[in-house]
Amino acid sequence: MTKVKTLDDLIRLRDELRTKLELREKGEHPEQLIQVKVAMATCGIASGAKEVMDYFIDELPKRNIAAVVTQTGCMGYCYAEPTIEVTLPGKEPVVFGYVNKEKADEIIEKYLKAGELVDGIIPQTFKKPN
Amino acid sequence: MENIALHILDIVQNAIEAGATRISIEIEKNDTNRHLRVMITDNGRGMSEEMITRALDPFYTSRTTRKVGIGLPLLKQQVEQTGGFLHIISQPHKGTTVSFGFNLEHIDCPPLGNIADVCSTLFIVNPQIDFYLHVSNGKCTFTCESKKILEIFDRLPLSQGELRQYIYSFLKENMDWLVQSKCTT
Numbered sequence: 001m002t003k004v005k006t007l008d009d010l011i012r013l014r015d016e017l018r019t020k021l022e023l024r025e026k027g028e029h030p031e032q033l034i035q036v037k038v039a040m041a042t043c044g045i046a047s048g049a050k051e052v053m054d055y056f057i058d059e060l061p062k063r064n065i066a067a068v069v070t071q072t073g074c075m076g077y078c079y080a081e082p083t084i085e086v087t088l089p090g091k092e093p094v095v096f097g098y099v100n101k102e103k104a105d106e107i108i109e110k111y112l113k114a115g116e117l118v119d120g121i122i123p124q125t126f127k128k129p130n
Numbered sequence: 131m132e133n134i135a136l137h138i139l140d141i142v143q144n145a146i147e148a149g150a151t152r153i154s155i156e157i158e159k160n161d162t163n164r165h166l167r168v169m170i171t172d173n174g175r176g177m178s179e180e181m182i183t184r185a186l187d188p189f190y191t192s193r194t195t196r197k198v199g200i201g202l203p204l205l206k207q208q209v210e211q212t213g214g215f216l217h218i219i220s221q222p223h224k225g226t227t228v229s230f231g232f233n234l235e236h237i238d239c240p241p242l243g244n245i246a247d248v249c250s251t252l253f254i255v256n257p258q259i260d261f262y263l264h265v266s267n268g269k270c271t272f273t274c275e276s277k278k279i280l281e282i283f284d285r286l287p288l289s290q291g292e293l294r295q296y297i298y299s300f301l302k303e304n305m306d307w308l309v310q311s312k313c314t315t
Contacts, residue, residue: 020287040143042201045136054251054294061289069290071255073147 019064026066034067034112035093036060037085041074048100049082055104056084065112077122086111095122131204133243134166134232140201141170141228142252146259147192148174148226154262157245159234159308161267165214166242169229177220185218205230212236245308246301253279254294265305272304 004010026032038044038053053069060067077083080097086107087093096107097120110116131137138155145153150172158167177185184190186206191199206216212233220226232239249263253276261276279297 020289023289024285024287040139041147042131042140042199042204045140045143046131050136050139050248050251053255054247057251057254057294058291061291069255071143071146071252073143 015064019061019066022066032089034065034089035085035087036067036069037072037087037093038069039073039075039077039081039083039085040071043074043078043081044083047081052082052084052099052101052104055101056108059104059108060112063108063113065108067112080122083122088112088115096120097122131208131240133241134168135243135245135248137205137208137230137240138168138170138245139248139252141205144201144228145170145172145174145226146256148172148176150174150225150259152260152262154264155249156264157266157308159265159267164234165231166234167229167231169227171225171227173225176222176224176226177218178222182218182220186216202228208232208238208240211238242309246298246305250294250298250301252276253297254290263301265308267307270307274301274304 004013023033036056038049038056040049040053053071056067056069060069072085075083075085075095077095077097082099083095083097084099084104084107085093085095088111094111094117096103096118099107099120103118103120106118110118131140138157142153142155152173154169154171156169156171158169160166181192185199185202188200188203202216202218209216209230209232213236214231214233216228216230218226218228234242245265249261253261257276257280259276263272263274263276265272279300283293283296
């Protein structure tokens with residue numbers, strides 16, 4: 001248990017608990033959660049996708065973001081691995097390329113928290129046929 | 131690929147791609163003759179005989195997004211460099227078994243890597259898949275099922291990060307002998 005001494009500590013504690021509650025409530029409706037899919041095919045793994053995925057898994061709860069991290073296959077952007085696909089609730093998925101820990105940090109701070117786009121987006125030039 | 135654990139992750143991803151709901155990972159380390167044997171079995175869509183031979187061709191893939199598929203050929207090259215083997219057994223609609231062996235003494239053998247780390251990540255990011263893990267070195271054996279572990283924490287407000295920590299320490303504690311080659315339990 002972390003020390004609670006100031007009001008700020010209490011606020012931090014509240015945010016932590018709120019995220020956990022949110023995670024549980026929205027867990028039943030995954031479409032309401034932020035989804036981070038890490039491409040984990042040979043190309044991804046060889047360029048460090050495992051570390052990037054672990055970074056997201058460990059960092060998101062620390063920063064009180066209710067999100068779910070999953071793995072996916074290669075999206076065909078092998079040259080830009082590690083790649084991730086982020087889906088904010090109610091929005092179209094966005095694919096980011098060349099994601100290392102620094103890039104991941106930027107994506108969390110800017111895109112996940114504020115919805116601001118960051119460099120490194122791979123435009124979706126094709127849509128999967130239904 | 132930096133180590134053997136990452137190769138396992140790669141082959142498991144193939145199984146997930148094949149629509150598997152149950153994946154078994156069996157690792158057997160023989161400390162006497164220094165051989166490591168890994169067998170990954172899934173109940174995915176499987177492959178025809180023709181596909182099995184083509185799976186080892188780097189210029190073949192079942193995907194449509196790109197033209198190469200190097201996961202299996204790369205692993206085949208790595209194991210054969212050490213005098214090991216790679217076999218694929220598969221039947222359409224039944225599933226696939228990929229088994230491979232490394233000669234750990236060989237100078238070209240990649241390091242083992244962190245199996246507990248790879249498995250804990252696999253378990254928590256794929257909660258819908260039933261993973262069966264069996265590790266043995268002849269003296270010590272450890273078996274676990276991801277569903278049973280995840281059931282314990284079911285419906286608790288835990289983040290993936292916390293869950294991964296718990297599962298990682300559980301797996302690591304039980305598989306320490308795999309790395310150190312001595313059995314305490």
